[in-house]
Structure formats: structure tokens, C-alpha cells
Amino acid sequence: MAHVASVPKEPFRLSMLVYDTRYRSYTIQIVVLVLFLAFLAWLLNNTIVNLAAKDKDINFSFLFQRAGYDIDQQLIPYTNDSTHGRALFVGLLNTLLVAFIGCILATVIGVMAGVLRLSHNWVVSRLMTVYVETFRNIPLLLWIILAFVVFSETAPAPRDFRVTEEMAAAGEAPAASKILFDSVAFTNRGTSIPRPYLDHPLGSFSILDVPINLSVVAALALIALCVWINGRLIANAKSVQEATGERPVTWWKSLIILFAPIIALLYALGFHLEYPELKGFNFQGGINVAHSFTALLIAISLYTGAFIAEAVRAGILAISKGQSEAAYALGLRPGRTMRLVILPQALRVIVPPLISQYLNLTKNTTLGMAISYLDLKGTLGGITLNQTGRELECMLLMMLIYLVLSLIISSGMNVFNTAMKLKER
Amino acid sequence: MNKSVFLGTLAASALLAGIASAGTLDDVKARGELICGVNTGLTGFGAPDANGNYQGFDVAVCKAVAAAVVGDASKVKYVPTTGETRFTALASGEVDMLARNSTWTFSRDNDLKLDFVAVNYYDGQGFMVHKDLGVSSAKELDGATICIQTGTTTELNLADFFKANNISYTPVTVADDSEAQRQYLAGACDSFTTDASGLAAVRATMPDAENHVILPEIISKEPLGPAVRHGDNNWGDVVRWSFYALVAAEEKGITQANIEEVAASTQDPEVKRLLGLEGDLGAMMGLDKEWAKRAIAASGNYGEIFAATIGESTSIGLARGLNALYTQGGLQYAPPFR
Structure with missing residues (x-):
């Protein structure tokens, strides 16, 4: 130890920045950083100079001006008198809606397909291979367009549902009719489904013009409470089982706890369904889900599901065969072996690629523009950009929003990944 | 070395762009x-x-x-x-x-x-509908699904027209005329709106042109x-x-x-x-x-x-x-x- 301290301190010379390994890496990093910043500055300067040459500036005030156009699918109230900023939020919510449901669907499809591809049943495993290979090897855009064209070209037009007086007199049936007990109308524009309706709603209030429905809030709170109580019940049953070796019967208690309160609440609020009815050109009443949404959702879920299936398969194959053999030796059946032994361990391998699939899915929703789905790309990056001519501003804003969205998703998934990690004690 | 070549190219292209x-x-x-x-x-x-x-x-x-x-x-x-x-x-x-x-x-x-x-x-903006829809005026299009080309003035005129007449519609925004035409022909929209000249041009290419009518209303000035x-x-x-x-x-x-x-x-x-x-x-x-x-x-x-x-x-x-x-x-x- 002593001889280390006794090395004479060399005076610092400029050449050491290059020749001395202690400083060289700093030198390289600083040079690269300076060059990178210079490049950014050049880009920025170039943009400003060129915009000035075209007599344009960077200005976001258009977000507060009247949009003037209409949007079909709106999760928050919007009219053509609303601002471009609000149109942005309508589009963003449409993006989030399709991304959220898409992630769930893709995961369900992917996990099932991934597990089934490893099935010992030859037909099932081959079918899954065909699914995975066809979906992941054909561009997503084509799937989206295919799904949309199939829906809009093959489904009946709303007027095919109409029963005219002559037809009623002759006892003829219309060319098309509603499905699922006369409740869902599948037309070439969209799917009209019944809308839940309350006779005595609890009212609502608005935050920033976004209406918050108190009935929905109450129902969600009640469901959360019921689930929590049910969790306590199960935990209690478990501790009884561990203490006495006998598990008390809980299934009917669970059923009552989970369903009775919410049914009672809905009854008290006067819950009923409003069915879609053909009026004029289209079905009125109920909720009309446009085919642009359905087609995008189906195509994007099946496409991403194929990639997730491969990640799941890789994860399962990564678990050594000894694990399943040990589980069988303990007497676990194949289904439980998969659920209790293999999948929890496989998740560690599955989750990291799953994150990037979720990110891909979210970003791929922009392809909805091909079938007129008005998501963020359709409103801010499409109509607003065109009508205001603020290309740079819209693009920058859109990139920023997608960046933030992706970062939120990946950080959320990283938290989940950390929780799933092998815990070494 | 590579960087300087890169930057040099950038500078040169910027210069060329300036001249251009x-x-x-x-x-x-x-x-x-x-x-x-x-x-x-x-x-x-x-x-x-x-x-x-x-x-x-x-x-x-x-x-x-x-x-x-x-x-x-x-x-x-x-x-x-x-x-x-x-x-x-x-x-x-x-x-x-x-x-x-x-x-x-x-x-x-x-x-x-x-x-x-x-x-x-x-020009001026008009509406085209299937003849068997039995519509004779654009004001009868309450509740209709309408195909419009995005990024156009017609999109804004359409919103204004329906608002002024206090009727509603469902917009289907499409990227170009051919897609609008496909959706209209497939019946995915009841009406297609664009400049009247464009409607005439689209109608001319339809196999069953006689089954489509252009409504009399011209709702805007389109020079x-x-x-x-x-x-x-x-x-x-x-x-x-x-x-x-x-x-x-x-x-x-x-x-x-x-x-x-x-x-x-x-x-x-x-x-x-x-x-x-x-x-x-x-x-x-x-x-x-x-x-x-x-x-x-x-x-x-x-x-x-x-x-x-x-x-x-x-x-x-x-x-x-x-x-x-x-x-x-x-x-x-x-x-x-x-």
C-alpha cells in the first residue's frame, strides 16, 4: 500500500489529454459532445434561418384557435367550434384507447398462441405456427387495410335493415337483421352496440370541460371495494387452510361479494340498455363503433400478438426441462405446471421483449390514418397540420407526445419487470 | 476525419440549397x-x-x-x-x-x-348521393355519413353547412379521391362531397354513373x-x-x-x-x-x-x-x- 502513495505526482501536461489513458476517455467524450451540440445548433439555426427566409415563424397559438372540422369518434365532447388543442386531446384519447385495448388483446392472443405453439397436439401447434408466420411476415398496413375493406365491402348497408310497409304486408324479412338477440347491428359503416343507460344517474361535473360521470365513478369505486373484500376473504381462507389443513368453502361468498353490491347499485340507478334503432340514414342510439376503430384494433392486436407469441415461446423454452419434470414428479398436472411453475419463471425472459412490443403497438396506431381513424396523427398531424399549415410545430408536438407516451409505457413496464425479477436472497 | 467530411457535406448541401x-x-x-x-x-x-x-x-x-x-x-x-x-x-x-x-x-x-x-x-362544393336514397336536397342529409377528403376547404365548409342548417352528420375523412370513391361506392358513406367539378369527374369514371345524382346545393365558393x-x-x-x-x-x-x-x-x-x-x-x-x-x-x-x-x-x-x-x-x- 505504501509504495502506491510514494509514486511522485506527475505535473499535468496538455499532451496527457491524448496519451494518458486516465484522461483520454474524457477527451473523447468532450469532443464528441461538443461536435454533437454543434450539429444540433446547426440544425436549429438552419431551421430558423430557412423559416425566416419563407417569412414563417414557430408559433403554437393555432392550438387555441377554432378547429372548424368534425371528428367522428370522440371520447370527450368536441364540436367544430372547439379549439385545435382540444382536437389534439380527442385524437390523443383515440390513440390511447386503441393502444390500451390493443395491448390487452395482443397479450391475451400472444400468450395463448405462444403456449399452444408448444402443444404436443400436432394440429394445434401447426395452426399456431401458421398464424405467427403469416401475421408477422406481412406488413401491418396491409392487414389494417384488409380488415377495413373486408368490413366495409361485405357488411350490409344500414338500409338493408329497413322493413318497408310493403315488406311487412308481404311478410318478407329485410335483407339483414341485427344479431345477438336483436341488439347489435353490424353495418358497412360500423358496429352499433347497446349503450348502458341509467334512469336516475348521480349526475356529473366537469374538469377542464372533461365531464366526469359520478355514476361511473361510484360503480368503479364499488367494484374496487368488492374486489378488495374478496381478496381479504381469500387471504383469510388461506390462513385457515394453513393453520388447520382444511380450506373453508368460499366460492359462494365470493360470488355474493363480487356481484351482489354492483347489481344492487345498478338496480337502484335504474340501469337498462338503449338499443340501436335504424332512423334515417344510420342506426341511432346505442354506441356506434366505426369500422376504422375495429379494423385497426383487430389488425394491430393480431399482428403484435404474433410477435408476443414468439416472445412467450422463447421464454418458455428458456426454462430448463428439469423444472417441468420436477413439477410432474410432485404430481402437478400439465396445466398447473405451466401456470404455477413455468410461466412465472418464463416471465423474466418474456417481459423485456414485451415492453418493446407494447411500444411498437402504440406507435403503430398511427397507421390508422390509412383507414381514416382520427387518432393523434389524424387530428394534430393530419387535419390540423393541413388546415393551419404549421407543419413543423405539429410534427414537433406530435413527436414529443409519442416520446412521452412511450417513456411512460416503458417505465411502467420496467417497474413490472423489476417486480418479476429473480429475487436473490 | 469522418466527422469533418460529414460536416463538410452538410455545409456544402446547405450552400447548394441556398443557391437553389x-x-x-x-x-x-x-x-x-x-x-x-x-x-x-x-x-x-x-x-x-x-x-x-x-x-x-x-x-x-x-x-x-x-x-x-x-x-x-x-x-x-x-x-x-x-x-x-x-x-x-x-x-x-x-x-x-x-x-x-x-x-x-x-x-x-x-x-x-x-x-x-x-x-x-x-367552382363550388356540392354533394353526390346514390339515386335510390331518394334525397333531393343537401338539407335532407340529416344523420348521414359523409365522405370528405382531408386537408381541404371542403372539410371546413361541410362542418359550417351542417351547423348553419342545424343538422348532424358523421364524417369519414379520407386521404384522396380514389379512397373516397371506393368507400362511397361500397356504401360506407351515404354521400360524397367535394368541388362540384370533382364530383362530375368522379361520377364520369363510375361504372353506373346514372345511379348517382349531384344535389343542387352549391355550398361554397371554390376558386x-x-x-x-x-x-x-x-x-x-x-x-x-x-x-x-x-x-x-x-x-x-x-x-x-x-x-x-x-x-x-x-x-x-x-x-x-x-x-x-x-x-x-x-x-x-x-x-x-x-x-x-x-x-x-x-x-x-x-x-x-x-x-x-x-x-x-x-x-x-x-x-x-x-x-x-x-x-x-x-x-x-x-x-x-x-
């Missing part, structure tokens, strides 16, 4: 070719024919400008643009001019920094015209006067067929100035004497172009209407060539 934007007229002359932004496909106005060559009413303006500037009406590179991409293509310098049924509006002129040099077609970048006034003048030369030629009875004959025999001083026999109008905007003669010879005068591409004898069958010369009750009027 000096003057569109000089660029086009130096290139020997005009780059013209046109419709992706609107029969009669701008669409590729069976041989893949662009033809149409708007395309004829490109040809006239190319003939005037480069001396050859075939020296045009056509860049298909959608309603969404057209103005960006022009502003970024990807095209020299736009001849693509685009409406001249205040905000496009001022905020988008475009210059509409003239109006080559006075369509060629556009150039704001600020390049010289180039704007070239495009403007190349177009007006076509209108003046119709006024003076100069046609593609008789132009040589007229040039040889005319005593009219304005015709002489127009055809470059007297004075030197071309030099005032950086062109030679015979610029207008070539522009007219390219595809004929305004009336000839109209008749050949979208007129009553074609499948599109549009009447001259507002687009007749001012002497015949229309609005087409060329300022004097003096």
Missing part, C-alpha cells in the same frame, strides 16, 4: 424541366392516361408554363400530390408550381405563404387555381401570364390550329404583342419573344383546353358556366397584354 432557392425561373431554365405538382388522379383535371402520361385541365397549365419557359410542353415532371401533401410539397421546393384544383383562400394566401396566381376554374411559393414574384408572374395568355388567346380567337396563320396575318396590335411580333413582353419577365405563342400552341387556348378535357363533349360534361369568358357572361377575364 435564388429564383425558381432560373432553376427551371437551368434544369430544362418544370416540376409540376398535380392531383394523384382526378379524371379530366389531372390524371395519368392509359399510357401513363398526365392529361387534364390542370395539367394543361403545367404544359403551357413549360412551353413558355423551357420551350417544350413535354418537359414537365409531374409529381402527384394529395390534399394533405400538396402545400408542403410546394413550400419545401419539391415542386415549382402546383396545378391541382386547390382553392384560393385568405389563410392559404397569407398564413401558408402561397401565391395563387390566377383562377383557372370557378381553383395554380399556386406558387410566396415571395418569388418573378416566377409567380411567369405562371400567371402563361395562364392569362391562354385566356387572351380564346378572347382573340387564336387556337392551336390557326396560331401560325394568325401570327402571319394579324393586324391586331394586342395579338401582335401577345405572339411576340411587336414589342418585347417576354423580356420583361425574363423570357424570350415567343413564350406566349408556345404556351398557346402547347394544348390550345383556354376554351379548347376546357372543351377537350372537361367540357360538355367529354364524359365529365361540365358546362362553361362561370368559366365562360366575361364576354359570354362568365368570369374568365385576362388583363390586357400591354
Whole structure:
């Protein structure tokens, strides 16, 4: 130890920045950083100079001006008198809606397909291979367009549902009719489904013009409470089982706890369904889900599901065969072996690629523009950009929003990944 | 080392870009070719024919400008643009001019920094519906699903019209005419709305044109015209006067067929100035004497172009209407060539 301290301190010379390994890496990093910043500055300067040459500036005030156009699918109230900023939020919510449901669907499809591809049943495993290979090897855009064209070209037009007086007199049936007990109308524009309706709603209030429905809030709170109580019940049953070796019967208690309160609440609020009815050109009443949404959702879920299936398969194959053999030796059946032994361990391998699939899915929703789905790309990056001519501003804003969205998703998934990690004690 | 090469290239390209934007007229002359932004496909106005060559009413303006500037009406590179991409293509310098049924509006002129040099077609927005829908007026379209092309003035007019009449509709925004047409034909929308001329053009290409009607309401003013970048006034003048030369030629009875004959025999001083026999109008905007003669010879005068591409004898069958010369009750009027 002593001889280390006794090395004479060399005076610092400029050449050491290059020749001395202690400083060289700093030198390289600083040079690269300076060059990178210079490049950014050049880009920025170039943009400003060129915009000035075209007599344009960077200005976001258009977000507060009247949009003037209409949007079909709106999760928050919007009219053509609303601002471009609000149109942005309508589009963003449409993006989030399709991304959220898409992630769930893709995961369900992917996990099932991934597990089934490893099935010992030859037909099932081959079918899954065909699914995975066809979906992941054909561009997503084509799937989206295919799904949309199939829906809009093959489904009946709303007027095919109409029963005219002559037809009623002759006892003829219309060319098309509603499905699922006369409740869902599948037309070439969209799917009209019944809308839940309350006779005595609890009212609502608005935050920033976004209406918050108190009935929905109450129902969600009640469901959360019921689930929590049910969790306590199960935990209690478990501790009884561990203490006495006998598990008390809980299934009917669970059923009552989970369903009775919410049914009672809905009854008290006067819950009923409003069915879609053909009026004029289209079905009125109920909720009309446009085919642009359905087609995008189906195509994007099946496409991403194929990639997730491969990640799941890789994860399962990564678990050594000894694990399943040990589980069988303990007497676990194949289904439980998969659920209790293999999948929890496989998740560690599955989750990291799953994150990037979720990110891909979210970003791929922009392809909805091909079938007129008005998501963020359709409103801010499409109509607003065109009508205001603020290309740079819209693009920058859109990139920023997608960046933030992706970062939120990946950080959320990283938290989940950390929780799933092998815990070494 | 690599970095400096990279930066050097960047600097060089920036410099070149700076030179390139000096003057569109000089660029086009130096290139020997005009780059013209046109419709992706609107029969009669701008669409590729069976041989893949662009033809149409708007395309004829490109040809006239190319003939005037480069001396050859075939020296045009056509860049298909959608309603969404057209103005960006022009502003970024990807095209020299736009001849693509685009409406001249205040905000496009001022905020988008475009210059509409003239109006080559006075139009208005209309609606097309299936005949068996039994609709006779646009005001009966309450609750209908309507296909519109995104990024257009029609999108905004539509919202205004339904609001003013206190009726509702479901918009289906599509990127271009062909997709709108597909959805309309598939019955995914009850009605298709765009400029009345565009509706006539779309209807002409339908296999069952007789089953579709264009409703009588015209809900907006849509002056369509060629556009150039704001600020390049010289180039704007070239495009403007190349177009007006076509209108003046119709006024003076100069046609593609008789132009040589007229040039040889005319005593009219304005015709002489127009055809470059007297004075030197071309030099005032950086062109030679015979610029207008070539522009007219390219595809004929305004009336000839109209008749050949979208007129009553074609499948599109549009009447001259507002687009007749001012002497015949229309609005087409060329300022004097003096």
C-alpha cells in the first residue's frame, strides 16, 4: 500500500489529454459532445434561418384557435367550434384507447398462441405456427387495410335493415337483421352496440370541460371495494387452510361479494340498455363503433400478438426441462405446471421483449390514418397540420407526445419487470 | 476525419440549397424541366392516361408554363400530390408550381405563404348521393355519413353547412379521391362531397354513373387555381401570364390550329404583342419573344383546353358556366397584354 502513495505526482501536461489513458476517455467524450451540440445548433439555426427566409415563424397559438372540422369518434365532447388543442386531446384519447385495448388483446392472443405453439397436439401447434408466420411476415398496413375493406365491402348497408310497409304486408324479412338477440347491428359503416343507460344517474361535473360521470365513478369505486373484500376473504381462507389443513368453502361468498353490491347499485340507478334503432340514414342510439376503430384494433392486436407469441415461446423454452419434470414428479398436472411453475419463471425472459412490443403497438396506431381513424396523427398531424399549415410545430408536438407516451409505457413496464425479477436472497 | 467530411457535406448541401432557392425561373431554365405538382388522379383535371402520361385541365397549365419557359410542353415532371401533401410539397421546393384544383383562400394566401396566381376554374362544393336514397336536397342529409377528403376547404365548409342548417352528420375523412370513391361506392358513406367539378369527374369514371345524382346545393365558393411559393414574384408572374395568355388567346380567337396563320396575318396590335411580333413582353419577365405563342400552341387556348378535357363533349360534361369568358357572361377575364 505504501509504495502506491510514494509514486511522485506527475505535473499535468496538455499532451496527457491524448496519451494518458486516465484522461483520454474524457477527451473523447468532450469532443464528441461538443461536435454533437454543434450539429444540433446547426440544425436549429438552419431551421430558423430557412423559416425566416419563407417569412414563417414557430408559433403554437393555432392550438387555441377554432378547429372548424368534425371528428367522428370522440371520447370527450368536441364540436367544430372547439379549439385545435382540444382536437389534439380527442385524437390523443383515440390513440390511447386503441393502444390500451390493443395491448390487452395482443397479450391475451400472444400468450395463448405462444403456449399452444408448444402443444404436443400436432394440429394445434401447426395452426399456431401458421398464424405467427403469416401475421408477422406481412406488413401491418396491409392487414389494417384488409380488415377495413373486408368490413366495409361485405357488411350490409344500414338500409338493408329497413322493413318497408310493403315488406311487412308481404311478410318478407329485410335483407339483414341485427344479431345477438336483436341488439347489435353490424353495418358497412360500423358496429352499433347497446349503450348502458341509467334512469336516475348521480349526475356529473366537469374538469377542464372533461365531464366526469359520478355514476361511473361510484360503480368503479364499488367494484374496487368488492374486489378488495374478496381478496381479504381469500387471504383469510388461506390462513385457515394453513393453520388447520382444511380450506373453508368460499366460492359462494365470493360470488355474493363480487356481484351482489354492483347489481344492487345498478338496480337502484335504474340501469337498462338503449338499443340501436335504424332512423334515417344510420342506426341511432346505442354506441356506434366505426369500422376504422375495429379494423385497426383487430389488425394491430393480431399482428403484435404474433410477435408476443414468439416472445412467450422463447421464454418458455428458456426454462430448463428439469423444472417441468420436477413439477410432474410432485404430481402437478400439465396445466398447473405451466401456470404455477413455468410461466412465472418464463416471465423474466418474456417481459423485456414485451415492453418493446407494447411500444411498437402504440406507435403503430398511427397507421390508422390509412383507414381514416382520427387518432393523434389524424387530428394534430393530419387535419390540423393541413388546415393551419404549421407543419413543423405539429410534427414537433406530435413527436414529443409519442416520446412521452412511450417513456411512460416503458417505465411502467420496467417497474413490472423489476417486480418479476429473480429475487436473490 | 469522418466527422469533418460529414460536416463538410452538410455545409456544402446547405450552400447548394441556398443557391437553389435564388429564383425558381432560373432553376427551371437551368434544369430544362418544370416540376409540376398535380392531383394523384382526378379524371379530366389531372390524371395519368392509359399510357401513363398526365392529361387534364390542370395539367394543361403545367404544359403551357413549360412551353413558355423551357420551350417544350413535354418537359414537365409531374409529381402527384394529395390534399394533405400538396402545400408542403410546394413550400419545401419539391415542386415549382402546383396545378391541382386547390382553392384560393385568405389563410392559404397569407398564413401558408402561397401565391395563387390566377383562377383557372370557378367552382363550388356540392354533394353526390346514390339515386335510390331518394334525397333531393343537401338539407335532407340529416344523420348521414359523409365522405370528405382531408386537408381541404371542403372539410371546413361541410362542418359550417351542417351547423348553419342545424343538422348532424358523421364524417369519414379520407386521404384522396380514389379512397373516397371506393368507400362511397361500397356504401360506407351515404354521400360524397367535394368541388362540384370533382364530383362530375368522379361520377364520369363510375361504372353506373346514372345511379348517382349531384344535389343542387352549391355550398361554397371554390376558386381553383395554380399556386406558387410566396415571395418569388418573378416566377409567380411567369405562371400567371402563361395562364392569362391562354385566356387572351380564346378572347382573340387564336387556337392551336390557326396560331401560325394568325401570327402571319394579324393586324391586331394586342395579338401582335401577345405572339411576340411587336414589342418585347417576354423580356420583361425574363423570357424570350415567343413564350406566349408556345404556351398557346402547347394544348390550345383556354376554351379548347376546357372543351377537350372537361367540357360538355367529354364524359365529365361540365358546362362553361362561370368559366365562360366575361364576354359570354362568365368570369374568365385576362388583363390586357400591354
